[in-house]
Amino acid sequence: xxxxxxxxxxxxxxxxxxxxxxxxxxxxxxxxxxxxxxxxxxxxxxxxxxxxxxxxxxxxxxxxxxxxxxxxxxxxxxxxxxxxxxxxxxxxxxxxxxxxxxxxxxxxxxxxxxxxxxxxxxxxxxxxxxxxxxxxxxxxxxxxxxxxxxxxxxxxxxxxxxxxxxxxxxxxxxxxxxxxxxxxxxxxxxxxxxxxxxxxxxxxxxxxxxxxxxxxxxxxxxxxxxxxxxxxxxxxxxxxxxxxxxxxxxxxxxxxxxxxxxxxxxxxxxxxxxxxxxxxxxxxxxxxxxxxxxxxxxxxxxxxxxxxxxxxxxxxxxx
Numbered sequence: 001x002x003x004x005x006x007x008x009x010x011x012x013x014x015x016x017x018x019x020x021x022x023x024x025x026x027x028x029x030x031x032x033x034x035x036x037x038x039x040x041x042x043x044x045x046x047x048x049x050x051x052x053x054x055x056x057x058x059x060x061x062x063x064x065x066x067x068x069x070x071x072x073x074x075x076x077x078x079x080x081x082x083x084x085x086x087x088x089x090x091x092x093x094x095x096x097x098x099x100x101x102x103x104x105x106x107x108x109x110x111x112x113x114x115x116x117x118x119x120x121x122x123x124x125x126x127x128x129x130x131x132x133x134x135x136x137x138x139x140x141x142x143x144x145x146x147x148x149x150x151x152x153x154x155x156x157x158x159x160x161x162x163x164x165x166x167x168x169x170x171x172x173x174x175x176x177x178x179x180x181x182x183x184x185x186x187x188x189x190x191x192x193x194x195x196x197x198x199x200x201x202x203x204x205x206x207x208x209x210x211x212x213x214x215x216x217x218x219x220x221x222x223x224x225x226x227x228x229x230x231x232x233x234x235x236x237x238x239x240x241x242x243x244x245x246x247x248x249x250x251x252x253x254x255x256x257x258x259x260x261x262x263x264x265x266x267x268x269x270x271x272x273x274x275x276x277x278x279x280x281x282x283x284x285x286x287x288x289x290x291x292x293x294x295x296x297x298x299x300x301x302x303x304x305x306x307x308x309x310x311x312x313x314x315x316x317x318x319x
Contacts, residue, residue, distance in 0.1 A: 001024050001106075001188070002027045003025065003027065003080065004074065005026055005030070005052075006030035006084045006091070007029075007085040009046065011085060012047070012048050012085035015085045015177055015178040016048060017178070022186070027078070029048060029057050029058065030061075030062075032088050049061070065089055066092055074098060080106045081107060081185070082143075083185075084110040084143055085177065091108070096143055107194070109153065109181070111140060111177035112141055115157065116139040117203045119136075121148065122209040123207045123208065126166050126207070127205075127232075129165075129232035132224070135158060136157075136173070137157040139154075150199075151198050151199070152196060152197045153195075155180075163254075165235070166232055214233075215238065217229065219281070222286055223287055224285075226288050227253050227255040230251070230252060230253040231252070234251055248293055249293065253289060254291065255287070256289060267282050270283075271315065273287070274289075275307050
């Protein structure tokens with residue numbers, strides 16, 4: 001099948017690789033323009049572009065898909081299907097209607113990292129972790145002009161464990177999404193049409209884009225809430241707390257629901273009450289056990305490395 005693939009970040013790479021391996025003809029890869037990156041702020045190609053170039057695929061990087069010139073170039077590809085995976089640009093209706101074979105539209109399909117209609121929007125993995133969802137997944141859906149509102153083709157479910165971070169879930173979901181999309185394209189080739197289910201609008205929730213202000217830890221919250229925050233913000237933007245006047249990044253932490261000590265009115269939120277093998281910190285409810293941290297200009301450290309390098313003592317505070 002002749003496919004236009006639209007994607008940009010690492011999440012989209014497994015899907016493009018799987019479609020290539022399945023023998024589909026990728027007639028065009030749409031990806032966002034190269035962006036400055038690194039200390040030298042040199043232009044860097046997206047992960048999807050890097051893979052596309054390795055396979056000598058045609059890459060098109062417009063700033064927008066809204067102009068007639070851009071749409072004309074996409075139309076020249078004469079694709080049967082468009083597949084979208086975290087592309088990052090709005091796809092106009094005119095482009096959505098382009099994929100066509102023998103006068104019969106085959107459609108445009110998206111890999112979305114949630115179990116729709118829950119968590120439409122920009123940050124579905126983060127939001128699922130933040131609120132304590134017990135499972136997440138991938139939905140293959142039809143692309144329509146409204147945000148993540150298309151009919152659902154198939155789903156893959158992933159349980160969320162106490163050790164999962166946004167990074168670990170991202171990697172699992174990217175693989176599942178790739179497998180589901182390959183199967184979807186196989187079904188489309190064999191059956192000429194895909195069955196779908198309309199989303200229940202009464203069940204819709206939105207995964208709003210993360211704000212940098214959300215990274216700051218509030219020690220008056222429960223240990224479970226803070227642990228979710230830390231795991232949801234790994235690898236970006238990373239949860240933060242103040243320690244000895246500097247902003248410390250908290251990379252991984254777990255929660256103990258019951259306090260490790262008997263109630264003690266002299267303890268305050270954010271106080272360190274244990275140093276080995278992890279750093280135990282008081283919260284409104286429960287104890288946060290910090291496993292991995294990083295000070296400004298330094299490397300990520302285990303709790304024990306951090307205790308030694310920062311000369312941490314019992315009774316010290318995070319704020």
